[in-house]
Amino acid sequence: MTRREGVDLRAKLLATTPSDVNIKPSQQLPHVWAALLDIGTATGSATVAVVADGTVSMYTNTGGGMIGAGQHQVIHMPAARFLKTVEAIHGSLDVVADAPLPGAGEAAVVALTYDGMRRALVELRLLSAKAPFARAWVAGQDLITALRELQASLEKKSAG
Numbered sequence: 001m002t003r004r005e006g007v008d009l010r011a012k013l014l015a016t017t018p019s020d021v022n023i024k025p026s027q028q029l030p031h032v033w034a035a036l037l038d039i040g041t042a043t044g045s046a047t048v049a050v051v052a053d054g055t056v057s058m059y060t061n062t063g064g065g066m067i068g069a070g071q072h073q074v075i076h077m078p079a080a081r082f083l084k085t086v087e088a089i090h091g092s093l094d095v096v097a098d099a100p101l102p103g104a105g106e107a108a109v110v111a112l113t114y115d116g117m118r119r120a121l122v123e124l125r126l127l128s129a130k131a132p133f134a135r136a137w138v139a140g141q142d143l144i145t146a147l148r149e150l151q152a153s154l155e156k157k158s159a160g
Contacts, residue, residue, distance in 0.1 A: 009059055009067070010036070010047050014099060018114055023052050025114055028084060034112040035086035037140035040102035047101075048143055050079045058147050061101065072150055078143040085139040086111050089132040093118035109136045 018024070018033040025031070034051040044061040050070075056079045059065030069075045090111045096119045099110045105125060111118040120133045127134055 009057065009065075010049065010101075013049055013051070014110070014112070014117070016112075018052075018112075021051065021053060026052070029087050031113045031115070032083065032087040032090050032111045033114060035083050035136075036099075036108075036110040036112075037082070037136065037143075038099070038102050038108040038110065040104050040106040042104045045101040048082075048140055048147070050083045050143070052083065054079075056143075056147075058144065066147055066151055069147055069150060074150055075143075075146055078139070078146040082136070082139040082143045085136050089136055090118055092132040093120045107137065109133060109140070 013034060013036070016034075023033045025033075029052050032052075034049065036050075037048045039046045046058065046060045048056075048058045050056050054070040054076075055068075056070035056075050057065065057067045058069065059067070070079060086109060089109075090113060093109065093111055096117050099108065099117060099119050102108045102121055105123055106121060107124055107127075108119055108121045120136075122131070122133050127137065
């Protein structure tokens with residue numbers, strides 16, 4: 001994946017509506033139909049995106065990533081947990097018109113809701129364990145761990 005492709009995939013998701021992908025509110029996800037965790041680094045950013053239809057992807061603006069991870073059973077539980085966590089905290093996120101990528105040392109949770117976009121941006125060094133954002137951060141980190149383990153497993157299978 002090229003640098004531009006990762007940025008384009010994120011922008012495409014942010015511009016998508018739930019009706020574009022035939023997603024409707026459910027009992028478990030009445031407000032949020034997709035969620036992103038954006039992490040700013042010294043060299044760019046990384047995004048993990050989860051959609052209520054089971055789509056899960058991770059990509060960086062420097063060219064790395066994993067598309068279609070949601071098809072793997074091992075990803076289902078951590079992806080669902082992240083999405084449900086963002087559903088649970090979505091009311092504490094700011095209503096926004098856009099979601100720029102965070103800078104180095106920052107992270108953002110973006111909730112794509114049936115009523116629009118919501119977002120919280122934090123400096124990671126100031127992250128409080130009591131803040132609603134922290135719940136999404138932990139769930140997102142669990143998902144990133146599962147994605148990395150899956151990627152390592154797939155690479156091992158293809159090499160051997």
